[in-house]
Amino acid sequence: MDEIKLKIIEEIEKSKDEQIDFLQKLVKTPSANPYVKNPLESNPEDPVELQVAELIYNKLEEIGLSPKFEGISPSRPNVIRKFGRKGRTLIFNGHMDTVLPTPGWEVDPFSGIIKDGKLYGLGALDMKSALSSYIFMVKALLRFESELNGKIILQFVVDEEPIGASPFGTRYLLEKGYVGDAAIIGEPGTKKIVIGNRGGYRFKIEVFGEAVHTGLREWEEKKKGLNAILEMVKVINALQEIEFPIEEHPIFPGRKNVLTFPTIIEGGKAINVVPDYCIAFGDMRILPGITKEYIEGKIKEKLDKLGVKYKLTPIIYVPPTFIKPDEPIVQILKNNAKTILKREPIIEGSGAWSDMWMFIEKGIPTVNFGCDGEGAHSKNEYVDIKSVIDVTKIYALTAIDFLRFELSP
The missing domain is CATH 3.40.630.10 (Zn peptidases)
Known part of the structure:
Protein backbone atom coordinates (compact mmCIF):
# COMPACT_ATOMS: atom_id res chain seq x y z
CA MET A 1 0.00 0.00 0.00
CA ARG A 198 -34.22 -7.56 -9.10
CA GLY A 199 -37.03 -5.38 -10.27
CA GLY A 200 -40.42 -5.04 -8.70
CA TYR A 201 -44.08 -4.52 -9.46
CA ARG A 202 -46.43 -3.32 -6.74
CA PHE A 203 -50.16 -3.12 -7.27
CA LYS A 204 -53.53 -2.99 -5.62
CA ILE A 205 -56.70 -4.90 -6.45
CA GLU A 206 -60.11 -3.59 -5.47
CA VAL A 207 -63.07 -5.96 -5.37
CA PHE A 208 -66.68 -4.77 -5.30
CA GLY A 209 -69.71 -6.43 -3.76
CA GLU A 210 -73.10 -5.36 -2.47
CA ALA A 211 -73.74 -4.17 1.08
CA VAL A 212 -76.77 -5.33 3.05
CA HIS A 213 -77.65 -5.58 6.74
CA THR A 214 -76.94 -9.10 7.99
CA GLY A 215 -80.28 -9.20 9.81
CA LEU A 216 -82.42 -8.76 6.72
CA ARG A 217 -84.42 -11.59 5.14
CA GLU A 218 -83.03 -10.66 1.70
CA TRP A 219 -79.52 -11.57 2.87
CA GLU A 220 -80.70 -14.72 4.63
CA GLU A 221 -82.40 -15.88 1.44
CA LYS A 222 -79.43 -14.80 -0.73
CA LYS A 223 -81.59 -12.39 -2.68
CA LYS A 224 -79.44 -9.34 -1.84
CA GLY A 225 -75.84 -8.75 -0.91
CA LEU A 226 -72.45 -9.88 -2.16
CA ASN A 227 -69.56 -10.31 0.25
CA ALA A 228 -66.59 -8.49 -1.28
CA ILE A 229 -64.16 -10.18 1.10
CA LEU A 230 -65.23 -13.63 -0.07
CA GLU A 231 -64.89 -12.41 -3.63
CA MET A 232 -61.36 -11.29 -2.77
CA VAL A 233 -60.65 -14.81 -1.51
CA LYS A 234 -61.33 -16.03 -5.05
CA VAL A 235 -58.82 -13.46 -6.34
CA ILE A 236 -56.23 -14.50 -3.76
CA ASN A 237 -56.54 -18.18 -4.60
CA ALA A 238 -56.38 -17.51 -8.34
CA LEU A 239 -53.19 -15.47 -8.07
CA GLN A 240 -51.45 -18.24 -6.14
CA GLU A 241 -51.73 -20.37 -9.27
CA ILE A 242 -49.81 -17.99 -11.55
CA GLU A 243 -46.58 -19.50 -12.81
CA PHE A 244 -43.68 -17.35 -13.95
CA PRO A 245 -40.48 -18.36 -15.76
CA ILE A 246 -37.88 -19.95 -13.46
CA GLU A 247 -34.81 -19.54 -15.66
CA GLU A 248 -31.85 -18.45 -13.53
CA HIS A 249 -29.92 -15.26 -14.30
CA PRO A 250 -26.11 -15.20 -13.78
CA ILE A 251 -26.17 -11.87 -11.91
CA PHE A 252 -28.86 -13.19 -9.52
CA PRO A 253 -27.80 -16.78 -8.77
CA GLY A 254 -30.48 -18.83 -7.04
CA ARG A 255 -33.08 -16.04 -7.17
CA LYS A 256 -36.54 -16.36 -8.69
CA ASN A 257 -39.54 -14.36 -9.84
CA VAL A 258 -41.79 -14.18 -6.77
CA LEU A 259 -45.36 -12.91 -6.49
CA THR A 260 -46.63 -12.21 -2.97
CA PHE A 261 -50.35 -11.49 -2.70
CA PRO A 262 -51.80 -10.17 -0.54
CA THR A 263 -49.36 -8.24 1.64
CA ILE A 264 -52.05 -5.89 2.99
CA ILE A 265 -55.81 -6.46 2.93
CA GLU A 266 -58.70 -4.35 4.17
CA GLY A 267 -62.44 -4.73 3.94
CA GLY A 268 -65.71 -4.27 5.78
CA LYS A 269 -67.31 -1.28 7.49
CA ALA A 270 -69.35 -2.78 10.30
CA ILE A 271 -69.74 -6.12 12.05
CA ASN A 272 -73.39 -6.38 10.99
CA VAL A 273 -73.04 -5.32 7.34
CA VAL A 274 -72.05 -7.48 4.39
CA PRO A 275 -68.91 -5.81 3.03
CA ASP A 276 -69.32 -4.24 -0.38
CA TYR A 277 -65.65 -3.41 -0.84
CA CYS A 278 -62.28 -5.09 -0.26
CA ILE A 279 -58.82 -3.86 -1.20
CA ALA A 280 -55.60 -5.83 -1.20
CA PHE A 281 -52.03 -4.99 -2.13
CA GLY A 282 -49.45 -7.19 -3.80
CA ASP A 283 -45.72 -7.21 -4.47
CA MET A 284 -43.72 -9.01 -7.12
CA ARG A 285 -39.94 -9.33 -7.41
CA ILE A 286 -38.75 -9.93 -10.95
CA LEU A 287 -35.66 -11.02 -12.83
CA PRO A 288 -34.54 -9.55 -16.15
CA GLY A 289 -36.96 -10.42 -18.94
CA ILE A 290 -40.19 -9.84 -16.99
CA THR A 291 -42.04 -6.66 -17.94
CA LYS A 292 -44.91 -4.73 -16.40
CA GLU A 293 -47.13 -5.68 -19.34
CA TYR A 294 -46.30 -9.37 -18.91
CA ILE A 295 -47.24 -9.34 -15.21
CA GLU A 296 -50.48 -7.46 -15.75
CA GLY A 297 -51.42 -9.79 -18.57
CA LYS A 298 -50.92 -12.83 -16.34
CA ILE A 299 -52.99 -11.31 -13.52
CA LYS A 300 -55.88 -10.30 -15.79
CA GLU A 301 -55.83 -13.70 -17.52
CA LYS A 302 -56.54 -15.37 -14.18
CA LEU A 303 -59.02 -12.86 -12.77
CA ASP A 304 -61.15 -12.35 -15.87
CA LYS A 305 -62.27 -15.99 -15.62
CA LEU A 306 -63.65 -15.61 -12.10
CA GLY A 307 -66.70 -13.47 -12.69
CA VAL A 308 -65.49 -11.14 -9.93
CA LYS A 309 -65.95 -7.39 -10.27
CA TYR A 310 -62.43 -6.06 -9.73
CA LYS A 311 -60.06 -3.23 -10.56
CA LEU A 312 -56.29 -3.63 -10.93
CA THR A 313 -54.20 -0.50 -10.29
CA PRO A 314 -50.40 -0.45 -10.70
CA ILE A 315 -48.51 1.38 -7.94
CA ILE A 316 -44.96 1.15 -9.24
CA TYR A 317 -42.82 -0.81 -11.64
CA VAL A 318 -39.07 -0.90 -11.05
CA PRO A 319 -37.10 -2.55 -13.87
CA PRO A 320 -34.49 -5.20 -13.08
Whole structure:
Protein backbone atom coordinates (compact mmCIF):
# COMPACT_ATOMS: atom_id res chain seq x y z
CA MET A 1 0.00 0.00 0.00
CA ASP A 2 1.39 3.40 -0.98
CA GLU A 3 2.21 6.18 1.46
CA ILE A 4 -0.83 8.33 0.66
CA LYS A 5 -3.20 5.47 1.43
CA LEU A 6 -1.42 4.70 4.69
CA LYS A 7 -1.78 8.34 5.75
CA ILE A 8 -5.49 8.31 4.88
CA ILE A 9 -6.01 5.22 7.01
CA GLU A 10 -4.12 6.91 9.83
CA GLU A 11 -6.43 9.95 9.59
CA ILE A 12 -9.51 7.72 9.81
CA GLU A 13 -8.10 5.94 12.86
CA LYS A 14 -7.48 9.29 14.56
CA SER A 15 -11.13 10.26 14.13
CA LYS A 16 -12.82 6.96 14.93
CA ASP A 17 -14.02 7.96 18.40
CA GLU A 18 -15.45 11.17 16.98
CA GLN A 19 -17.10 9.19 14.19
CA ILE A 20 -18.81 6.72 16.53
CA ASP A 21 -19.96 9.58 18.73
CA PHE A 22 -21.50 11.24 15.67
CA LEU A 23 -23.13 7.97 14.61
CA GLN A 24 -24.72 7.75 18.05
CA LYS A 25 -26.15 11.23 17.54
CA LEU A 26 -27.58 10.19 14.17
CA VAL A 27 -29.25 7.14 15.72
CA LYS A 28 -30.61 9.18 18.65
CA THR A 29 -32.20 11.58 16.14
CA PRO A 30 -35.44 9.98 14.86
CA SER A 31 -36.13 9.87 11.13
CA ALA A 32 -38.62 7.00 10.99
CA ASN A 33 -40.62 7.29 7.79
CA PRO A 34 -44.37 6.94 8.44
CA TYR A 35 -45.07 6.50 4.73
CA VAL A 36 -43.67 2.97 4.49
CA LYS A 37 -47.29 1.78 4.64
CA ASN A 38 -48.59 4.25 2.05
CA PRO A 39 -45.70 5.34 -0.19
CA LEU A 40 -47.85 7.31 -2.60
CA GLU A 41 -49.04 9.51 0.26
CA SER A 42 -45.54 10.65 1.20
CA ASN A 43 -45.77 14.35 2.02
CA PRO A 44 -43.02 16.74 0.85
CA GLU A 45 -43.94 19.12 3.68
CA ASP A 46 -43.58 16.53 6.45
CA PRO A 47 -40.13 17.04 8.08
CA VAL A 48 -39.42 13.32 8.46
CA GLU A 49 -35.64 13.59 8.03
CA LEU A 50 -35.13 17.28 8.78
CA GLN A 51 -33.37 16.91 12.13
CA VAL A 52 -30.95 14.35 10.69
CA ALA A 53 -30.35 16.57 7.66
CA GLU A 54 -29.49 19.50 9.92
CA LEU A 55 -27.17 17.31 12.00
CA ILE A 56 -25.30 16.19 8.87
CA TYR A 57 -25.22 19.73 7.45
CA ASN A 58 -23.70 21.09 10.66
CA LYS A 59 -21.11 18.30 10.85
CA LEU A 60 -19.98 18.93 7.29
CA GLU A 61 -19.58 22.62 8.11
CA GLU A 62 -17.66 21.72 11.26
CA ILE A 63 -15.06 19.71 9.32
CA GLY A 64 -14.54 22.56 6.87
CA LEU A 65 -16.94 21.87 4.04
CA SER A 66 -19.79 24.00 2.70
CA PRO A 67 -22.85 21.80 2.21
CA LYS A 68 -26.16 22.84 0.73
CA PHE A 69 -29.77 21.82 1.06
CA GLU A 70 -31.36 20.72 -2.23
CA GLY A 71 -34.88 19.41 -2.09
CA ILE A 72 -38.52 19.46 -3.02
CA SER A 73 -39.26 21.65 0.03
CA PRO A 74 -37.47 23.22 3.01
CA SER A 75 -39.10 20.56 5.21
CA ARG A 76 -37.54 17.60 3.39
CA PRO A 77 -34.17 18.70 2.04
CA ASN A 78 -31.47 16.44 0.70
CA VAL A 79 -27.96 17.40 1.84
CA ILE A 80 -25.34 17.81 -0.90
CA ARG A 81 -21.63 18.49 -0.89
CA LYS A 82 -19.19 18.44 -3.79
CA PHE A 83 -15.53 17.97 -2.93
CA GLY A 84 -12.45 17.83 -5.15
CA ARG A 85 -11.48 19.13 -8.56
CA LYS A 86 -12.56 18.87 -12.19
CA GLY A 87 -12.47 15.42 -13.71
CA ARG A 88 -14.35 12.22 -13.05
CA THR A 89 -17.07 12.26 -10.42
CA LEU A 90 -17.76 9.58 -7.82
CA ILE A 91 -21.07 9.79 -5.95
CA PHE A 92 -21.66 8.49 -2.42
CA ASN A 93 -25.40 8.28 -1.89
CA GLY A 94 -27.38 7.24 1.19
CA HIS A 95 -30.83 7.69 2.69
CA MET A 96 -31.50 9.50 5.96
CA ASP A 97 -34.90 7.95 6.69
CA THR A 98 -35.50 4.66 8.48
CA VAL A 99 -38.39 2.25 8.72
CA LEU A 100 -40.75 2.45 11.69
CA PRO A 101 -39.64 0.64 14.86
CA THR A 102 -41.02 -2.88 15.16
CA PRO A 103 -42.31 -4.36 18.45
CA GLY A 104 -40.03 -6.36 20.72
CA TRP A 105 -36.95 -4.17 21.07
CA GLU A 106 -34.86 -5.07 24.12
CA VAL A 107 -33.27 -1.60 24.16
CA ASP A 108 -34.56 1.86 23.32
CA PRO A 109 -34.43 1.98 19.49
CA PHE A 110 -33.23 5.58 19.72
CA SER A 111 -30.60 5.01 22.39
CA GLY A 112 -27.49 4.44 20.28
CA ILE A 113 -26.27 2.26 23.12
CA ILE A 114 -22.98 0.37 22.65
CA LYS A 115 -22.60 -3.22 23.90
CA ASP A 116 -19.82 -5.66 23.04
CA GLY A 117 -18.58 -3.66 20.07
CA LYS A 118 -22.08 -3.21 18.63
CA LEU A 119 -24.00 0.06 18.34
CA TYR A 120 -27.75 -0.52 18.70
CA GLY A 121 -30.58 1.58 17.36
CA LEU A 122 -33.09 2.08 14.59
CA GLY A 123 -31.17 2.87 11.41
CA ALA A 124 -27.79 2.08 12.94
CA LEU A 125 -27.18 -0.48 10.20
CA ASP A 126 -29.61 0.76 7.55
CA MET A 127 -28.00 3.14 6.96
CA LYS A 128 -26.83 5.85 9.31
CA SER A 129 -23.55 4.00 9.77
CA ALA A 130 -22.75 4.51 6.07
CA LEU A 131 -23.72 8.18 6.31
CA SER A 132 -21.14 8.64 9.06
CA SER A 133 -18.59 6.80 6.92
CA TYR A 134 -19.14 9.22 4.03
CA ILE A 135 -18.50 12.23 6.24
CA PHE A 136 -15.38 10.87 7.91
CA MET A 137 -14.06 9.52 4.63
CA VAL A 138 -14.11 13.07 3.26
CA LYS A 139 -12.64 14.43 6.49
CA ALA A 140 -9.66 12.10 6.01
CA LEU A 141 -9.35 13.06 2.34
CA LEU A 142 -9.30 16.81 2.96
CA ARG A 143 -5.51 16.79 3.36
CA PHE A 144 -5.09 14.94 0.06
CA GLU A 145 -7.39 16.85 -2.25
CA SER A 146 -4.47 17.48 -4.62
CA GLU A 147 -4.28 13.71 -5.19
CA LEU A 148 -7.76 13.63 -6.69
CA ASN A 149 -8.19 13.98 -10.44
CA GLY A 150 -11.89 14.50 -9.99
CA LYS A 151 -14.51 15.11 -7.35
CA ILE A 152 -16.72 13.39 -4.84
CA ILE A 153 -20.39 14.22 -4.46
CA LEU A 154 -21.94 13.36 -1.11
CA GLN A 155 -25.70 12.85 -1.29
CA PHE A 156 -27.76 12.37 1.86
CA VAL A 157 -31.29 11.79 0.58
CA VAL A 158 -34.84 11.63 1.86
CA ASP A 159 -37.72 9.18 1.47
CA GLU A 160 -36.00 6.02 0.26
CA GLU A 161 -37.51 3.44 2.59
CA PRO A 162 -41.15 3.40 1.44
CA ILE A 163 -40.63 2.55 -2.20
CA GLY A 164 -37.05 3.14 -3.41
CA ALA A 165 -38.35 5.40 -6.15
CA SER A 166 -39.36 8.64 -4.43
CA PRO A 167 -39.54 11.86 -6.45
CA PHE A 168 -38.14 13.74 -3.43
CA GLY A 169 -34.74 12.07 -2.94
CA THR A 170 -32.34 10.45 -5.39
CA ARG A 171 -34.64 10.92 -8.38
CA TYR A 172 -34.97 14.63 -7.57
CA LEU A 173 -31.19 15.05 -7.51
CA LEU A 174 -30.68 13.13 -10.75
CA GLU A 175 -33.25 15.31 -12.46
CA LYS A 176 -31.42 18.38 -11.11
CA GLY A 177 -28.23 17.22 -12.82
CA TYR A 178 -26.35 15.67 -9.92
CA VAL A 179 -24.78 12.90 -11.95
CA GLY A 180 -21.38 11.22 -12.03
CA ASP A 181 -19.20 8.54 -13.54
CA ALA A 182 -19.98 5.99 -10.83
CA ALA A 183 -21.85 5.77 -7.53
CA ILE A 184 -21.67 3.86 -4.27
CA ILE A 185 -24.74 3.42 -2.07
CA GLY A 186 -24.01 2.29 1.48
CA GLU A 187 -26.74 -0.32 1.84
CA PRO A 188 -25.64 -2.80 4.52
CA GLY A 189 -23.14 -5.59 4.08
CA THR A 190 -19.50 -6.23 3.14
CA LYS A 191 -19.88 -9.87 2.17
CA LYS A 192 -20.85 -8.92 -1.33
CA ILE A 193 -20.66 -5.99 -3.71
CA VAL A 194 -24.17 -5.65 -5.10
CA ILE A 195 -24.08 -4.84 -8.81
CA GLY A 196 -27.79 -4.95 -9.56
CA ASN A 197 -31.22 -5.53 -8.17
CA ARG A 198 -34.22 -7.56 -9.10
CA GLY A 199 -37.03 -5.38 -10.27
CA GLY A 200 -40.42 -5.04 -8.70
CA TYR A 201 -44.08 -4.52 -9.46
CA ARG A 202 -46.43 -3.32 -6.74
CA PHE A 203 -50.16 -3.12 -7.27
CA LYS A 204 -53.53 -2.99 -5.62
CA ILE A 205 -56.70 -4.90 -6.45
CA GLU A 206 -60.11 -3.59 -5.47
CA VAL A 207 -63.07 -5.96 -5.37
CA PHE A 208 -66.68 -4.77 -5.30
CA GLY A 209 -69.71 -6.43 -3.76
CA GLU A 210 -73.10 -5.36 -2.47
CA ALA A 211 -73.74 -4.17 1.08
CA VAL A 212 -76.77 -5.33 3.05
CA HIS A 213 -77.65 -5.58 6.74
CA THR A 214 -76.94 -9.10 7.99
CA GLY A 215 -80.28 -9.20 9.81
CA LEU A 216 -82.42 -8.76 6.72
CA ARG A 217 -84.42 -11.59 5.14
CA GLU A 218 -83.03 -10.66 1.70
CA TRP A 219 -79.52 -11.57 2.87
CA GLU A 220 -80.70 -14.72 4.63
CA GLU A 221 -82.40 -15.88 1.44
CA LYS A 222 -79.43 -14.80 -0.73
CA LYS A 223 -81.59 -12.39 -2.68
CA LYS A 224 -79.44 -9.34 -1.84
CA GLY A 225 -75.84 -8.75 -0.91
CA LEU A 226 -72.45 -9.88 -2.16
CA ASN A 227 -69.56 -10.31 0.25
CA ALA A 228 -66.59 -8.49 -1.28
CA ILE A 229 -64.16 -10.18 1.10
CA LEU A 230 -65.23 -13.63 -0.07
CA GLU A 231 -64.89 -12.41 -3.63
CA MET A 232 -61.36 -11.29 -2.77
CA VAL A 233 -60.65 -14.81 -1.51
CA LYS A 234 -61.33 -16.03 -5.05
CA VAL A 235 -58.82 -13.46 -6.34
CA ILE A 236 -56.23 -14.50 -3.76
CA ASN A 237 -56.54 -18.18 -4.60
CA ALA A 238 -56.38 -17.51 -8.34
CA LEU A 239 -53.19 -15.47 -8.07
CA GLN A 240 -51.45 -18.24 -6.14
CA GLU A 241 -51.73 -20.37 -9.27
CA ILE A 242 -49.81 -17.99 -11.55
CA GLU A 243 -46.58 -19.50 -12.81
CA PHE A 244 -43.68 -17.35 -13.95
CA PRO A 245 -40.48 -18.36 -15.76
CA ILE A 246 -37.88 -19.95 -13.46
CA GLU A 247 -34.81 -19.54 -15.66
CA GLU A 248 -31.85 -18.45 -13.53
CA HIS A 249 -29.92 -15.26 -14.30
CA PRO A 250 -26.11 -15.20 -13.78
CA ILE A 251 -26.17 -11.87 -11.91
CA PHE A 252 -28.86 -13.19 -9.52
CA PRO A 253 -27.80 -16.78 -8.77
CA GLY A 254 -30.48 -18.83 -7.04
CA ARG A 255 -33.08 -16.04 -7.17
CA LYS A 256 -36.54 -16.36 -8.69
CA ASN A 257 -39.54 -14.36 -9.84
CA VAL A 258 -41.79 -14.18 -6.77
CA LEU A 259 -45.36 -12.91 -6.49
CA THR A 260 -46.63 -12.21 -2.97
CA PHE A 261 -50.35 -11.49 -2.70
CA PRO A 262 -51.80 -10.17 -0.54
CA THR A 263 -49.36 -8.24 1.64
CA ILE A 264 -52.05 -5.89 2.99
CA ILE A 265 -55.81 -6.46 2.93
CA GLU A 266 -58.70 -4.35 4.17
CA GLY A 267 -62.44 -4.73 3.94
CA GLY A 268 -65.71 -4.27 5.78
CA LYS A 269 -67.31 -1.28 7.49
CA ALA A 270 -69.35 -2.78 10.30
CA ILE A 271 -69.74 -6.12 12.05
CA ASN A 272 -73.39 -6.38 10.99
CA VAL A 273 -73.04 -5.32 7.34
CA VAL A 274 -72.05 -7.48 4.39
CA PRO A 275 -68.91 -5.81 3.03
CA ASP A 276 -69.32 -4.24 -0.38
CA TYR A 277 -65.65 -3.41 -0.84
CA CYS A 278 -62.28 -5.09 -0.26
CA ILE A 279 -58.82 -3.86 -1.20
CA ALA A 280 -55.60 -5.83 -1.20
CA PHE A 281 -52.03 -4.99 -2.13
CA GLY A 282 -49.45 -7.19 -3.80
CA ASP A 283 -45.72 -7.21 -4.47
CA MET A 284 -43.72 -9.01 -7.12
CA ARG A 285 -39.94 -9.33 -7.41
CA ILE A 286 -38.75 -9.93 -10.95
CA LEU A 287 -35.66 -11.02 -12.83
CA PRO A 288 -34.54 -9.55 -16.15
CA GLY A 289 -36.96 -10.42 -18.94
CA ILE A 290 -40.19 -9.84 -16.99
CA THR A 291 -42.04 -6.66 -17.94
CA LYS A 292 -44.91 -4.73 -16.40
CA GLU A 293 -47.13 -5.68 -19.34
CA TYR A 294 -46.30 -9.37 -18.91
CA ILE A 295 -47.24 -9.34 -15.21
CA GLU A 296 -50.48 -7.46 -15.75
CA GLY A 297 -51.42 -9.79 -18.57
CA LYS A 298 -50.92 -12.83 -16.34
CA ILE A 299 -52.99 -11.31 -13.52
CA LYS A 300 -55.88 -10.30 -15.79
CA GLU A 301 -55.83 -13.70 -17.52
CA LYS A 302 -56.54 -15.37 -14.18
CA LEU A 303 -59.02 -12.86 -12.77
CA ASP A 304 -61.15 -12.35 -15.87
CA LYS A 305 -62.27 -15.99 -15.62
CA LEU A 306 -63.65 -15.61 -12.10
CA GLY A 307 -66.70 -13.47 -12.69
CA VAL A 308 -65.49 -11.14 -9.93
CA LYS A 309 -65.95 -7.39 -10.27
CA TYR A 310 -62.43 -6.06 -9.73
CA LYS A 311 -60.06 -3.23 -10.56
CA LEU A 312 -56.29 -3.63 -10.93
CA THR A 313 -54.20 -0.50 -10.29
CA PRO A 314 -50.40 -0.45 -10.70
CA ILE A 315 -48.51 1.38 -7.94
CA ILE A 316 -44.96 1.15 -9.24
CA TYR A 317 -42.82 -0.81 -11.64
CA VAL A 318 -39.07 -0.90 -11.05
CA PRO A 319 -37.10 -2.55 -13.87
CA PRO A 320 -34.49 -5.20 -13.08
CA THR A 321 -31.09 -3.54 -13.47
CA PHE A 322 -27.46 -4.55 -13.25
CA ILE A 323 -23.98 -3.54 -14.33
CA LYS A 324 -21.06 -5.62 -15.55
CA PRO A 325 -18.83 -7.23 -12.91
CA ASP A 326 -15.75 -5.80 -14.63
CA GLU A 327 -16.83 -2.14 -14.29
CA PRO A 328 -13.92 -0.11 -12.84
CA ILE A 329 -15.87 0.90 -9.72
CA VAL A 330 -16.62 -2.76 -8.97
CA GLN A 331 -13.03 -3.92 -9.34
CA ILE A 332 -11.53 -0.96 -7.46
CA LEU A 333 -13.97 -1.42 -4.59
CA LYS A 334 -13.33 -5.17 -4.52
CA ASN A 335 -9.56 -4.72 -4.34
CA ASN A 336 -9.75 -2.21 -1.51
CA ALA A 337 -12.28 -4.29 0.41
CA LYS A 338 -9.93 -7.25 0.13
CA THR A 339 -7.03 -5.12 1.43
CA ILE A 340 -8.92 -3.91 4.51
CA LEU A 341 -11.07 -6.96 5.28
CA LYS A 342 -8.50 -9.64 4.34
CA ARG A 343 -11.19 -11.41 2.31
CA GLU A 344 -12.73 -10.89 -1.10
CA PRO A 345 -16.42 -10.00 -1.35
CA ILE A 346 -18.55 -11.85 -3.85
CA ILE A 347 -20.04 -9.88 -6.74
CA GLU A 348 -23.71 -10.41 -7.57
CA GLY A 349 -27.15 -8.85 -7.63
CA SER A 350 -29.60 -8.31 -4.80
CA GLY A 351 -33.10 -9.64 -4.30
CA ALA A 352 -34.37 -6.29 -3.02
CA TRP A 353 -34.08 -2.98 -4.80
CA SER A 354 -32.65 0.31 -3.60
CA ASP A 355 -32.11 3.71 -5.21
CA MET A 356 -29.31 2.19 -7.30
CA TRP A 357 -31.69 1.32 -10.15
CA MET A 358 -32.28 5.01 -10.84
CA PHE A 359 -28.53 5.64 -11.23
CA ILE A 360 -28.12 2.62 -13.51
CA GLU A 361 -31.08 3.74 -15.62
CA LYS A 362 -29.18 7.02 -16.10
CA GLY A 363 -26.10 5.11 -17.31
CA ILE A 364 -24.16 5.56 -14.05
CA PRO A 365 -22.46 2.33 -12.86
CA THR A 366 -23.59 1.88 -9.27
CA VAL A 367 -22.96 -0.60 -6.45
CA ASN A 368 -24.31 -1.24 -2.97
CA PHE A 369 -21.73 -1.79 -0.24
CA GLY A 370 -22.00 -0.88 3.44
CA CYS A 371 -21.41 -1.84 7.03
CA ASP A 372 -22.01 -5.18 8.76
CA GLY A 373 -24.52 -5.88 11.49
CA GLU A 374 -27.94 -7.43 11.97
CA GLY A 375 -31.57 -6.54 12.48
CA ALA A 376 -32.24 -4.11 9.64
CA HIS A 377 -36.02 -3.62 9.35
CA SER A 378 -36.42 -5.68 12.52
CA LYS A 379 -35.96 -5.44 16.27
CA ASN A 380 -32.61 -4.93 18.01
CA GLU A 381 -30.90 -3.53 14.93
CA TYR A 382 -27.18 -2.99 15.39
CA VAL A 383 -24.04 -2.20 13.46
CA ASP A 384 -20.61 -3.63 14.19
CA ILE A 385 -18.39 -0.71 15.22
CA LYS A 386 -15.22 -2.15 13.73
CA SER A 387 -17.05 -2.58 10.43
CA VAL A 388 -18.02 1.12 10.43
CA ILE A 389 -14.36 2.13 10.58
CA ASP A 390 -13.31 -0.54 8.07
CA VAL A 391 -15.93 0.59 5.58
CA THR A 392 -14.85 4.21 6.01
CA LYS A 393 -11.33 3.15 5.03
CA ILE A 394 -12.61 1.15 2.06
CA TYR A 395 -14.65 4.11 0.81
CA ALA A 396 -11.67 6.46 1.12
CA LEU A 397 -9.22 4.15 -0.65
CA THR A 398 -11.77 3.46 -3.39
CA ALA A 399 -12.30 7.19 -3.92
CA ILE A 400 -8.55 7.77 -4.15
CA ASP A 401 -8.07 4.96 -6.68
CA PHE A 402 -11.10 5.89 -8.78
CA LEU A 403 -10.22 9.57 -8.94
CA ARG A 404 -6.43 9.54 -8.76
CA PHE A 405 -5.59 7.29 -11.68
CA GLU A 406 -6.62 7.29 -15.31
CA LEU A 407 -9.04 4.48 -16.08
CA SER A 408 -8.65 2.30 -19.15
CA PRO A 409 -11.15 3.17 -21.90
